[in-house]
Structures are given as C-alpha cells and as structure tokens.
Amino acid sequence: MRKSSSANNELSFEKVWKLFQDTDKKFQETREQMKDTDKKIKELSSLFTSQWGKLIEALVEPSCLRLFQERGINISQSSTRMKANKKGKEMEVDIVLMNGTEMVVIEVKTTMKVEYINEFIEKLNKFKLFFPHFKNLTLYGAVAALRYDEESDKFAYRNGMYVLKSVGESLMKIANNKKFKATKF
Numbered sequence: 001m002r003k004s005s006s007a008n009n010e011l012s013f014e015k016v017w018k019l020f021q022d023t024d025k026k027f028q029e030t031r032e033q034m035k036d037t038d039k040k041i042k043e044l045s046s047l048f049t050s051q052w053g054k055l056i057e058a059l060v061e062p063s064c065l066r067l068f069q070e071r072g073i074n075i076s077q078s079s080t081r082m083k084a085n086k087k088g089k090e091m092e093v094d095i096v097l098m099n100g101t102e103m104v105v106i107e108v109k110t111t112m113k114v115e116y117i118n119e120f121i122e123k124l125n126k127f128k129l130f131f132p133h134f135k136n137l138t139l140y141g142a143v144a145a146l147r148y149d150e151e152s153d154k155f156a157y158r159n160g161m162y163v164l165k166s167v168g169e170s171l172m173k174i175a176n177n178k179k180f181k182a183t184k185f
Contacts (some may be wrong), residue, residue: 015181039076060124061078061080093123094107095108095144098137104139104142106141106143107123109145111146112145114152120143144165148165153165
C-alpha cells in the first residue's frame with residue numbers, strides 16, 4: 001500500500017510540477033503581451049502629444065509676427081520646428097522669429113510649468129552653439145501656452161522672457177466681412 005501511496009505522491013508531484021510550469025509559461029506570455037500593450041500605448045501617447053504640440057504651435061505662430069512688431073521688434077520671418085545637431089546632441093526649437101539683427105525663440109506648451117521654463121533657459125543659453133549662423137543676432141526668449149501652472153508666467157517674466165497667452169474665450173473668429181450673405185441650405 002505504501003508503494004501505491006508513494007506512486008500517487010510522485011504522480012501528484014509530477015502533476016503539480018506540470019501545473020506550475022504551465023502557469024509560469026502563461027505568466028511569461030501575459031508579461032510579453034503586457035510589454036507589447038505598453039509599447040503600443042506609449043507610441044499612441046507620443047503620437048497624440050506630438051500632434052497636439054503641432055496644433056498648439058500652429059495656433060500660436062500666425063499672430064507672432066504682428067505681436068512682436070507691435071512691441072517694436074521688426075520681425076519679418078518665422079519658422080517652426082527648427083532642428084540642429086552638434087556632436088551627436090540635438091536641439092529643436094518650436095518657433096523662431098527673425099529679421100537681420102534680432103530673433104525671438106518661442107517655446108510652446110499646452111500647459112507651461114516652471115520646469116519647462118528652466119529647460120528652455122538652458123536651451124537659449126546653448127542656442128547659438130547649435131545655430132552658429134545666428135551668432136550675430138540679438139536673441140530674445142518667449143514662452144507661449146494655453147495655460148500657465150505654478151505661476152510659470154511670472155517666472156518667465158522675471159527671467160526676461162516675453163509671455164504669450166491666449167486671450168478671450170476663443171481662438172476662432174468669423175473671417176467673412178460684414179457684407180457677406182450666407183447661403184441657406
């Protein structure tokens with residue numbers, strides 16, 4: 001009887017061991033699926049963030065020339081998403097406004113934070129190293145955002161930057177003149 005009991009124990013042990021192996025295999029498969037899902041979520045998040053950033057830049061950029069001209073900086077050109085590589089390091093700036101003697105580099109965020117402004121100050125300090133063809137131009141910094149957290153607008157102002165904010169309840173206006181007659185459909 002002991003032999004059969006021992007045989008049952010061995011058989012039982014083998015079954016349990018097999019179950020552990022099967023369970024471990026399932027955990028590994030689940031772990032791989034979760035890694036794949038995490039990767040896809042990060043890709044989608046990055047795509048959304050990138051596209052959202054481009055949208056905000058597209059909303060900010062058109063009015064910049066006029067705004068700085070009204071402040072006495074006779075800006076005549078604008079460029080978005082300028083990139084440079086130097087010794088394996090990359091710099092990208094959101095909006096650059098310029099004329100023959102001055103330029104304004106604008107950092108655009110949906111929500112501005114003090115941390116982003118500190119990073120932008122570092123970027124401004126290195127700007128002419130990455131873009132040496134602008135070394136003779138006077139460089140100004142500006143930040144633009146739909147919302148400013150942590151009193152980051154005041155922080156930027158105290159650090160000598162122009163602060164661009166959305167005004168009013170809407171960024172949209174009806175472009176048609178007053179004489180326009182709409183079609184009734």
